[in-house]
Amino acid sequence: MTETLRPEDEVVRICQELIRIDTSNYGDGSGPREAEAAEYVVGLLREVGLEPSTYESDPGRVTVAVRIPGADADRGALCVHGHLDVVPAQAEDWQVDPFSGEERDGCVWGRGAVDMKDMDAMMLACVRDIARRGVVPPRDLVVVFFADEEAGGVKGSHFMVEEHAEVFEGVTEAISEVGGYSVTVTDREGRERRTYLVQTAEKGIAWLRLTATGRAGHGSVPNDENAIVRLAEAIARIAAHKWPREYIPSVRTLLDGLSELTGTGWSDEDLEELLAHLGGAQGFVRGTLQDTSNVTMLESGYKHNVIPQEAHANVDCRYLPGHEEDLLETIRELAGEHVRVEVLHGDIALEAPFEGDLVERMVEALRAEDPQAEVLPYCLSGGTDNKALSLLGVTGYGFAPLRLPADLDFAPMFHGVDERVPTESLRFGTRVLTRLLETC
DSSP states (O other), rough: OOOOHHHHHHHHHHHHHHHHHHOBOOOOSSSOOSHHHHHHHHHHHHHTTTTOOOEEOOOEEEEEEEEEEEEEEEOEEEEEEEEOOOOOGGGSSSSSSSSOOEEEEEESSSSTTTHHHHHHHHHHHHHHHHHHHHHOOOOOEEEEEOGGGTTTTTTTHHHHHHHHHGGTTTTEEESSSSOOOEEEEEOTOOEEEEEEEEEEOOEEEEEEEEEEEEEOEETOOTTTTTTHHHHHHHHHHHHHHHBOOOOOHHHHHHHHHHHHHOOOOOSSOOOOOHHHHTTTHHHHHTTTBBBBBEEEEEOOOOSTTOOEEEEEEEEEEETTTTTTHHHHHHHHHHTTEEEEEEEEEEEEOEEEOOOSHHHHHHHHHHHHOOOOOOOOEEEEESSOOOHHTTTTTTTTEOOOBOOOOTTTGGGGGGTTTEEEHOOOOOOHHHHHHHHHHHHH
């Protein structure tokens, strides 16, 4: 008699195989693109009798989608989505080949192990299991693997929403990345408690290009209209600016919940002791206490003895809900009269309630596998493809469930070196996600 294949039995293999397909997104249209990974996903879905569709925004920029009918067609459908692209990796910085999918020290290593081929693998393992067993979920499931998330989703989620909105017909809620993972917190009795962070909000994006203009000239001649100097002064003002704090509901609920759990008080002036309980995840939380602006790229000049007429810098700005116009106005003021500010890419901020049936099912699914789990909301300092889906009225959450070892500094591995995910965490997440999809 053949033993039934459980979803947790194949999730590690699927994660490794996805990592081995290089889908690096350089943001300029170059790179290997997502077509090969999309073909792999389609093959796994067809193997269990599903009939996915593919959508190509540009050559090689492929998104995969499949709908699984639910028991109640009148209920709003749930979209479960991931993205197939990853940020680039410099192999010389890593302990392993970043596209090897190597299993070492109980972890799967490689670019995408955390962001987000781990969740892609869990989604595939769960959906394959549901299809093999003939499970009819409570409502329609729309399962999507997007292209191009790491460059803002223009060729992926935004393309799908603008050109193929029919794929999301009836969808009212969505779950995706950067939430549902655990941090280990010491409670007020001195006990270690796993606390799972469900992403209920995310900051908006403003990717800006600063262009300083000046007077070109010979490098040996004094020049008080040097474009590079003007740009440097603008950068210094932006870097020195103190953005005012504001605690949106998701952030305040997290801080209050963490305070209650740990017995550590907090105030506007003193958050350090409370945030320290979050370990590596505190970086994400710090980024949600106010708007932020970070210079990420510089470009100017073409010869050592020539003062250029222009100098450029790229600034990554992230803003809280309702702050977009104020942020842009502030950056323009800080940049000064000789520096032009251009928005290269923008996307909205989101906030969803930490309540309702879907949130309750998430909590139940986590506690079924980890009975002592605490669950709190948080705001993501970055962004996800839920931004695009929100344009269709879809309420999105981050829920890629992972029970993590207390000593694993997980959150800093997003876009980091030596990205890896524990194999047991993948198996745990697959069980939790399967339970959620069967009960939501």
